[in-house]
Amino acid sequence: MSPVLELDRLSLSFGGLRALSELDLQVREREVVSIIGPNGAGKTTVFNVITGVYEPSAGDVRFAAASIAGRPPHVIARLGIARTFQTLRLFMNMSVLENVMAATYGGTRAMPWESVLRLPRARREEREARALAEEVLSFFGQRLAGYRWDQPAYSLSYANRRRLEIARALATRPRLLLLDEPAAGMNPAETHEVTELIGQIRDQRGVAILVIEHDMHVVSGCSDRVIALDHGVTIAEGGFDQVANHPAVVEAYMGRHPEDLAGAG
Amino acid sequence: MSIDPQGPKVGADEWVARQAHRREYLPSWLGRAQRAGERIGWWPRLAVAGLAGLALPLLGLGGFQLQVGIDALVIALLAVGLNIVVGWAGLLDLGYVAFFGFGAYGYALLSSPQLGANGIHLPYWLSLPIVMAGAALLGLAVGLPSRRLLGDYLAIVTLFLGEAFVEVTNNVAPSKLGGPNGITSIDPIRAFGVELTTNESYYYLLVIVVVVTMAVLRLLEYSRTGRAWRAVREDPLAAAAMTIPVNRVKLSAFACGAMVAALAGTIFAAQQASVFPTDFDTPILILIYAGLILGGTGSIAGAATGALVVMVIYDGVLRSPAEASILFYGLGLLTLLVKLRPWRRLAAVLGATVALGFAAHAIAAAISPSAVAGGPQSTGLLGGGLRDWIIVPANPQTAGNVGFVVLICLAIALVQVKGRWRTILLVPTIYLAAFVWETRLVNEPSITRQLMIGAILIVTMIARPQGLLGQRRVEAAT
Numbered sequence: 001m002s003p004v005l006e007l008d009r010l011s012l013s014f015g016g017l018r019a020l021s022e023l024d025l026q027v028r029e030r031e032v033v034s035i036i037g038p039n040g041a042g043k044t045t046v047f048n049v050i051t052g053v054y055e056p057s058a059g060d061v062r063f064a065a066a067s068i069a070g071r072p073p074h075v076i077a078r079l080g081i082a083r084t085f086q087t088l089r090l091f092m093n094m095s096v097l098e099n100v101m102a103a104t105y106g107g108t109r110a111m112p113w114e115s116v117l118r119l120p121r122a123r124r125e126e127r128e129a130r131a132l133a134e135e136v137l138s139f140f141g142q143r144l145a146g147y148r149w150d151q152p153a154y155s156l157s158y159a160n161r162r163r164l165e166i167a168r169a170l171a172t173r174p175r176l177l178l179l180d181e182p183a184a185g186m187n188p189a190e191t192h193e194v195t196e197l198i199g200q201i202r203d204q205r206g207v208a209i210l211v212i213e214h215d216m217h218v219v220s221g222c223s224d225r226v227i228a229l230d231h232g233v234t235i236a237e238g239g240f241d242q243v244a245n246h247p248a249v250v251e252a253y254m255g256r257h258p259e260d261l262a263g264a265g
Numbered sequence: 266m267s268i269d270p271q272g273p274k275v276g277a278d279e280w281v282a283r284q285a286h287r288r289e290y291l292p293s294w295l296g297r298a299q300r301a302g303e304r305i306g307w308w309p310r311l312a313v314a315g316l317a318g319l320a321l322p323l324l325g326l327g328g329f330q331l332q333v334g335i336d337a338l339v340i341a342l343l344a345v346g347l348n349i350v351v352g353w354a355g356l357l358d359l360g361y362v363a364f365f366g367f368g369a370y371g372y373a374l375l376s377s378p379q380l381g382a383n384g385i386h387l388p389y390w391l392s393l394p395i396v397m398a399g400a401a402l403l404g405l406a407v408g409l410p411s412r413r414l415l416g417d418y419l420a421i422v423t424l425f426l427g428e429a430f431v432e433v434t435n436n437v438a439p440s441k442l443g444g445p446n447g448i449t450s451i452d453p454i455r456a457f458g459v460e461l462t463t464n465e466s467y468y469y470l471l472v473i474v475v476v477v478t479m480a481v482l483r484l485l486e487y488s489r490t491g492r493a494w495r496a497v498r499e500d501p502l503a504a505a506a507m508t509i510p511v512n513r514v515k516l517s518a519f520a521c522g523a524m525v526a527a528l529a530g531t532i533f534a535a536q537q538a539s540v541f542p543t544d545f546d547t548p549i550l551i552l553i554y555a556g557l558i559l560g561g562t563g564s565i566a567g568a569a570t571g572a573l574v575v576m577v578i579y580d581g582v583l584r585s586p587a588e589a590s591i592l593f594y595g596l597g598l599l600t601l602l603v604k605l606r607p608w609r610r611l612a613a614v615l616g617a618t619v620a621l622g623f624a625a626h627a628i629a630a631a632i633s634p635s636a637v638a639g640g641p642q643s644t645g646l647l648g649g650g651l652r653d654w655i656i657v658p659a660n661p662q663t664a665g666n667v668g669f670v671v672l673i674c675l676a677i678a679l680v681q682v683k684g685r686w687r688t689i690l691l692v693p694t695i696y697l698a699a700f701v702w703e704t705r706l707v708n709e710p711s712i713t714r715q716l717m718i719g720a721i722l723i724v725t726m727i728a729r730p731q732g733l734l735g736q737r738r739v740e741a742a743t
Contacts, residue, residue: 023686043739052504052505067396072505073502073506074505074506074508074509074511077507077508078508082506082507083506084501090499090503091495091496091499091500091503092499092500092738092739093382093499093563094492094495094496101492102504102507103506103507103508104489104508105489105492105493105508105509106507111486112485112521115484115488115489115491116481116484116485116488119482122489124490125489129489133707152736154739164735165340169507171507172507172508218570248488261692
């Protein structure tokens, strides 16, 4: 089976700084892949290149076997890659429901005058967008229950804002979902919930998922495969236990053991 | 407040959410009225407002009042259009008034003896779509910088483009555009055998156009397009990641705003029967913005209400010294009543101010009769009441100028001190403000009305930052 997403010798430089160098990465259909690595390893940069925020300096990004490198973000989103943001980027002054419905823009076609005149296509699309929004919000059960839908997004708690970001991303009907630290700032119970949620999204919606996460409970709980990055290079890849105990990963997080340093010197 | 036994438990998530929602409303019967109003829905409310507007001339408006109403409605239409660009798409467009000018000049050229041997005299149903389509194209062109420029930078570039319109109409092709003399003898609006010639007819037309535009925009606001505009305002990067083509959406906001402005321009030109470059200069832009901000950016009803309030005060009330005085003292007193607590402090300040006035007047009169020779400039009952209270010297101009500078110093001192000293300093400040008003400002409506609009805006923004009808908004912490 061909991979949904394939990064092929992907490099990105900001001036003299090489943020990513010759990175290879594959995500297959219905697979959950985690990216781990210390701060500044280039994890979020990978997301930004995939979603078109940055254009790669070299190499290629292929989505469903077609190159998407250098295409504008909204086109990439329409092709089926949705993301959430590490620093929450909700539409704060719009209602919860509107946040999700705004993400159906790419899937709808009604022109402004059709909306004003309430022509059939506009009405049908509006109905469908609302149904889709309600469906993805229902995914979170009581957490984003109906009474919250008309409230502005800024009134939500931190954890609920993270959930709303995921709901909004799902409303673009993605084939690949990029989650940037979905459990950041959550308590242990909520973290556990996120772990289960990632599995549910994959199972029920058939989405491939790429997760950046620092919480190793989440990483071990949800991933089929783990990739460790440091300085924009893959340093380890494989199952969770394999990667977590890999000497290069331990070194990246902890530094080198003093005795080894002495030996090297 | 009673707790609904069927509702969620106190302190639970849902209860907190509903409590926050409840606090959005005003206390007591005002809140109940607000809620009742919201249950009615938007279109009956708009219809009632429109009918009230249509019924207003039945009270017997004079020619002046009718003209004020027409001007106010034109600015309201402009504010509603500006709300698309500024309130929804979040693009600070300071060249907006150029679209108004484009609409007016476009209509003027298509409906006057200006072009060709006998001129072009198109019926309105033909000239309006041409002008609006042209304005939309112009809007796209002016909006192009918004692809790259954000915030202040976009504001400067659009301000430049707006000024360029004034320069072009002043200097380019004077035989066609008329230069500083503008275009005169423009046809009235003519379509389907109807010709609008009286001010009443333009008033009715404007009420209908404003109401219809508001309805159209309301339908747009909660559609796919409106959501995209607001999403781009909230967070362009997230909007792009959610399938919204940010640049195209920004340009469409510019084009829609420009079309509304051009519509206002055509009616303005037809009603005035003449257009001049100065009609489309920065002062009009400031009035539109003042209305939009006062009413609440992002709210259609707010934009229209704010513009109507600003224009009626600016053009209607503040032109005559007597009415301006009532507004000045009324607003001052109202601010004191609302802001001074407890009641003892309020009574002390008011009492002390009155006593200070009479004492100062008596002392000044005893020392030198010429010091009180001027008499207050306010006329009528108000002037009579103030005669023995306020000192107006024989040469009020100089005294007023000095007083104005001292007043500003006092106001600055007032915000620096705290507690009892502030209360004590407040008394001479109020008296001095009245002094400056009576000696100088009341007879200078051209200056006074700018100051008063500024003061009203400042007070409103302090009391209610979201504007009269706006929704509270949070700024994203980025």
